[in-house]
Amino acid sequence: xxxxxxxxxxxxxxxxxxxxxxxxxxxxxxxxxxxxxxxxxxxxxxxxxxxxxxxxxxxxxxxxxxxxxxxxxxxxxxxxxxxxxxxxxxxxxxxxxxxxxxxxxxxxxxxxxxxxxxxxxxxxxxxxxxxxxxxxxxxxxxxxxxxxxxxxxxxxxxxxxxxxxxxxxxxxxxxxxxxxxxxxxxxxxxxxxxxxxxxxxxxxxxxxxxxxxxxxxxxxxxxxxxxxxxxxxxxxxxxxxxxxxxxxxxxxxx
Amino acid sequence: xxxxxxxxxxxxxxxxxxxxxxxxxxxxxxxxxxxxxxxxxxxxxxxxxxxxxxxxxxxxxxxxxxxxxxxxxxxxxxxxxxxxxxxxxxxxxxxxxxxxxxxxxxxxxxxxxxxxxxxxxxxxxxxxxxxxxxxxxxxxxxxxxxxxxxxxxxxxxxxxxxxxxxxxxxxxxxxxxxxxxxxxxxxxxxxxxxxxxxxxxxxxxxxxxxxxxxxxxxxxxxxxxxxxxxxxxxxxxxxxxxxxxxxxxxxxxxxxxxxxxxxxxxxxxxxxxxxxxxxx
Numbered sequence: 001x002x003x004x005x006x007x008x009x010x011x012x013x014x015x016x017x018x019x020x021x022x023x024x025x026x027x028x029x030x031x032x033x034x035x036x037x038x039x040x041x042x043x044x045x046x047x048x049x050x051x052x053x054x055x056x057x058x059x060x061x062x063x064x065x066x067x068x069x070x071x072x073x074x075x076x077x078x079x080x081x082x083x084x085x086x087x088x089x090x091x092x093x094x095x096x097x098x099x100x101x102x103x104x105x106x107x108x109x110x111x112x113x114x115x116x117x118x119x120x121x122x123x124x125x126x127x128x129x130x131x132x133x134x135x136x137x138x139x140x141x142x143x144x145x146x147x148x149x150x151x152x153x154x155x156x157x158x159x160x161x162x163x164x165x166x167x168x169x170x171x172x173x174x175x176x177x178x179x180x181x182x183x184x185x186x187x188x189x190x191x192x193x194x195x196x197x198x199x200x201x202x203x204x205x206x207x208x209x210x211x212x213x214x215x216x217x218x219x220x221x222x223x224x225x226x227x228x229x230x231x232x233x234x235x236x237x238x239x240x241x242x243x244x245x246x247x248x249x250x251x252x253x254x
Numbered sequence: 255x256x257x258x259x260x261x262x263x264x265x266x267x268x269x270x271x272x273x274x275x276x277x278x279x280x281x282x283x284x285x286x287x288x289x290x291x292x293x294x295x296x297x298x299x300x301x302x303x304x305x306x307x308x309x310x311x312x313x314x315x316x317x318x319x320x321x322x323x324x325x326x327x328x329x330x331x332x333x334x335x336x337x338x339x340x341x342x343x344x345x346x347x348x349x350x351x352x353x354x355x356x357x358x359x360x361x362x363x364x365x366x367x368x369x370x371x372x373x374x375x376x377x378x379x380x381x382x383x384x385x386x387x388x389x390x391x392x393x394x395x396x397x398x399x400x401x402x403x404x405x406x407x408x409x410x411x412x413x414x415x416x417x418x419x420x421x422x423x424x425x426x427x428x429x430x431x432x433x434x435x436x437x438x439x440x441x442x443x444x445x446x447x448x449x450x451x452x453x454x455x456x457x458x459x460x461x462x463x464x465x466x467x468x469x470x471x472x473x474x475x476x477x478x479x480x481x482x483x484x485x486x487x488x489x490x491x492x493x494x495x496x497x498x499x500x501x502x503x504x505x506x507x508x509x510x511x512x513x514x515x516x517x518x519x520x521x522x523x524x525x526x527x528x529x530x531x532x533x534x
Contacts, residue, residue, distance in 0.1 A: 001323045002375035010403045015355040033400020041362045077358035081317035125295040184297035
């Protein structure tokens, strides 16, 4: 660094003022100019966050929201050069600072994350599928999965109920957020645990549905094989209709 | 882009379809901030691709923070370089300001103290970035609402940095106007003191006068007459064409209004080009 200690100190004071609004005594500045920088900085960040979190904004009081945002500017060192990714850092900050507990809204972390997932999946870099065909044998051919998704566990079903109502339904929920090919629409799907197991295997391992069913039966032999197969077949059909499964791989098994 | 008159417009999501399928606006090129499009997939990736197939692209960065005390963001630059190459970008510009300090992005363009040590520091940073990207970058004179512990004037600060770093200048004429109003100096004299041979690109924009003492550089209004006049004056001092951008970031009017502003800019360029021909 070729800045003198004095110049660096001036920059730190200016940055501190902008982030906290605390009198920083920045040398050689005007009060009006400083006021504008603080205003512009806050507007910019606040606009980004309010656009990202419309539901959370509605659930929280203005005072609660502003306190959280002010805490974020002042205490969080933003890492991303892409301002549209900043809402994720806000979610992390809110979770680490435990605003859910402070505000008496235990669902707040899940709600913020749910809102972030929509942005995350909508903007995530394209993940191109392997060559696939539309028709095939659902049980014995490899299924090509749409890779533009995020599968997450939530404690509060904010994707199924209004945020405050979700308090009455605490449990284990699995939310699939995915982007449809061609029209790029983001959709949400609540998944029961059995389908999550199946989905994770079909997404991450080179296995057919019938091979996965055999594995699931080893883990849980209480469900008759035929019933499980019917259930999975129905799931595959729904996933095909929803464009979560794109078709059948053209790269055959050995 | 060739050496003819090129008038561009910022490619913004709110008016993206107008660029792609509309008939009202006809820019010669588009400009975007790479930070808003790099790493982006899905719908906006597709729209951006479509736009770059239709128009030449200029990049105007937001986060490089050339005035930061810390090292340049090498991780960002490593992603930026292939992005520049992929879209055959001839001009990449950044602001003469800092937007990151002590490892925290601020997403705002804060003024660098106009001091000799700042000049040395920023020159070194620009050289590092140019060496890495293997191209000259253009540095923009920013609007600022207060000086910070200044030792030299803004024009000396800008000129020395551009000359010592051997970079190009993105001359934002509206910023010159805004700063001359806010800090009470003569805008034409400021232009005279700029290294006009280094100007690679010009920005023009509207602004918002919030009081008798203060103008904010908003890019949300139409260009006002005195800024056109300053633009005309600037071109009269230059001996070649450079791309001209109309900046408009929000509060979008009917597209015909934007096209009219671009036409005004083109007419001023044509007038000055014809005068150059007569003089030569």
